[in-house]
Amino acid sequence: MQKAHHPELGEIALTEVMAALSDPIRVGLVRVLADGRERGWGQLRAPVAKSTLSHHLRVLRDAGLTRTRQEGTRCYVTLRGDDLQARFPGLLQVVLAAIEIDDVGSQVGLRDDADR
């Protein structure tokens, strides 16, 4: 496949981050990744077609919220927690707390083999 452009730290734009977090599916993905562990594409369970999931993961990546790593034909995704913290201090934590308060994105989860 190819490039998978990730924005630099300084290129992360607030409005794009907000836009990325304005969709329940994407919020759910962030929620699942909140523990900081890297997850394989296949572990993610969301009520959309795989092309749509790919789209959402791209939006998150383009906004700078996640980092995608490729290994063979598989993809692994992580939250860019440290980068986010460096760019917009406190934002991620507060948003994660708000996600729990509002219970958004609960439709997204992990496959049963939630181990590693």
Place this chain on the structure above:
Amino acid sequence: MQKAHHPELGEIALTEVMAALSDPIRVGLVRVLADGRERGWGQLRAPVAKSTLSHHLRVLRDAGLTRTRQEGTRCYVTLRGDDLQARFPGLLQVVLAAIEIDDVGSQVGLRDDADR
């Protein structure tokens, strides 16, 4: 004019708040209102037509970010700082800080008579 529906505290949805903050003009409006003071419609200066400004103010209101008060034929708008704090603790402060860091919405300002 009419109703101007404001959501209750518990009705404020995270994804809508995020969506409201995904546009530079609206972020600029929030920035201008960040000091907590009530502002008259006429004090706001933004590079869009008045119908567009009206639209943006409605989005902010519908998302629960601002409160609009009518007095005669004029409108006054305030940030719902306390409500936001009660619903999603810390969110507003962190977002306001992020707005400054990214310098979003600087195209929005106040008329020269910034007094009161």
Place this chain on the structure above:
DNA sequence: TTCGACGTTCGTGAAACGTCGAACAAGCTA
């Protein structure tokens, strides 16, 4: 080499968004 699994990209359509100007409604002011 053939096959299957994996994820991206493409093509498409429906819906939502941002923008504008024009028309409208409601309240002041002359």
Place this chain on the structure above:
DNA sequence: TAGCTTGTTCGACGTTTCACGAACGTCGAA
């Protein structure tokens, strides 16, 4: 009353977003 000001609503337009299935490219396994 007539006119002005203020802000909302409406319709139109083009862009973007979200969703899907299908096709494609890449890799590991048989």
